[in-house]
Amino acid sequence: QVQLQQSGPGLVKPSQTLSLTCAISGDSVSSNSAAWNWIRQSPSRGLEWLGRTYYRSKWYFDYAVSVKSRMTINPDTSKNQFSLQVKFLTPEDTAVYYCARDLGVIYSLDYWGQGTLVTVSS
Amino acid sequence: DIQMTQSPSSLSASVGDRVTITCRASQGVSNYLAWFQQKPGKAPKSLIYAASNLQSGVPSKFSGSGSGTDFTLTISSLQPEDFATYYCQQYSIYPWTFGQGTKVEIK
Numbered sequence: 001q002v003q004l005q006q007s008g009p010g011l012v013k014p015s016q017t018l019s020l021t022c023a024i025s026g027d028s029v030s031s032n033s034a035a036w037n038w039i040r041q042s043p044s045r046g047l048e049w050l051g052r053t054y055y056r057s058k059w060y061f062d063y064a065v066s067v068k069s070r071m072t073i074n075p076d077t078s079k080n081q082f083s084l085q086v087k088f089l090t091p092e093d094t095a096v097y098y099c100a101r102d103l104g105v106i107y108s109l110d111y112w113g114q115g116t117l118v119t120v121s122s
Numbered sequence: 123d124i125q126m127t128q129s130p131s132s133l134s135a136s137v138g139d140r141v142t143i144t145c146r147a148s149q150g151v152s153n154y155l156a157w158f159q160q161k162p163g164k165a166p167k168s169l170i171y172a173a174s175n176l177q178s179g180v181p182s183k184f185s186g187s188g189s190g191t192d193f194t195l196t197i198s199s200l201q202p203e204d205f206a207t208y209y210c211q212q213y214s215i216y217p218w219t220f221g222q223g224t225k226v227e228i229k
Contacts, residue, residue, distance in 0.1 A: 047166070047209060047220035064217035098165055106172055108156035108213045112165035 002026040004099050004113035011119050012089055018120075022099030022113050023081040030055040030077050035102045037109060038073060038084045042095035052102070053082060089120045124148050124212050128221035134229040139200045143224045145193045145210035154214035157186055157195045160223075161206045169208075170195065200226070 008020035020038075027034055035054035041047050051063035053073045063071055072085045086093060099113040125148040135141050145155070153173040158166035168177045170186040173193060183198045197204055205228055210221040 046222055047211070049211075049218040049220070062216055066217070100165075102213070105154060105213060108154075108168065108171045108211065109158075109166075110168045110171070110177060112167075115165050 002101060002111040004101065004111055006097070006099055006113040006116045008097075008116050008118070010117055011121065013122050014089055014091065014120055016089055018084070018086040018089055018093070018118060020084045020097055020099075020116055020118075021081055022083070023079070024101075025080075027101065029075045029080050029082055032056060033103055035104065036073075036075070036082045037100045037102060039098045039100055039109075040095040041098070041115075044092075045095070048095075050084070091120050094118065094120045123217055124151065124215055124219050126210055126212055126219050126221040128208075128210060128224050130224060131222065132225040132227060134227050135200050136229045137200055137202060141197045141200055141204075141226060143195045143208055143210075143226075145188075145195070145221050147191045147193075147212055149215075150190045151212040151214035153189050154212060155186075155188065155193050156211045156213065157184075158209045158211065159204075159206045160209065166209060197226075202228075 003025045005023045012018050035052045037052040038050040051073050053061050070087045075082045096115045096117050098115050100109040101111045102109050127146045129144050155173045157170040160166040169180050169184050174186045185196045207223045207225045209223050
């Protein structure tokens with residue numbers, strides 16, 4: 001049974017950097033068949049896919065163009081987890097952030113973390 | 123970006139009703155289309171992948187169909203636990219995009 005456990009702050013100040021972590025159990029961040037995603041959800045923007053990372057002999061990273069310049073996804077094989085960093089936060093980044101697994105282009109997103117409500121406010 | 127448009131945005135139905143939700147993509151996505159169910163305060167739950175394949179553990183009252191730009195999700199006999207918001211998602215072309223959601227409420 002795959003489980004994804006998210007951790008990170010709920011309140012961040014504008015212009016600061018958000019860091020969230022997704023700990024994986026029941027699978028491996030360096031699996032040759034899985035990919036690891038970040039998605040966020042807000043009332044104004046709905047569900048928004050942010051990016052993913054996966055390992056196929058080397059690490060690959062794909063990001064939504066809208067956030068690419070401010071966002072980094074990092075796998076951590078020593079802790080079997082992956083993280084999301086978003087720089088230069090604005091109130092528009094206020095959302096529930098989710099991590100999720102996909103098993104390639106056939107299966108889409110099958111397991112999700114519990115979600116983290118991140119509020120950007122001074 | 124590919125726009126995903128769901129209809130209706132909301133519907134009221136009774137227990138036992140057959141419910142159909144449609145999803146239209148602004149360009150063809152082949153069969154790279156998934157459906158999710160979300161209840162308040164919870165993460166989305168995967169129901170269907172590749173347009174018509176049931177995720178493991180999902181009851182057979184859920185079914186999906188379509189290819190290209192037009193897709194449907196059908197719930198054959200609505201039960202109390204099925205009242206939720208449903209989303210479609212294309213994973214054919216980056217960025218992956220979601221529909222705006224269809225809220226299924228109790229009549």
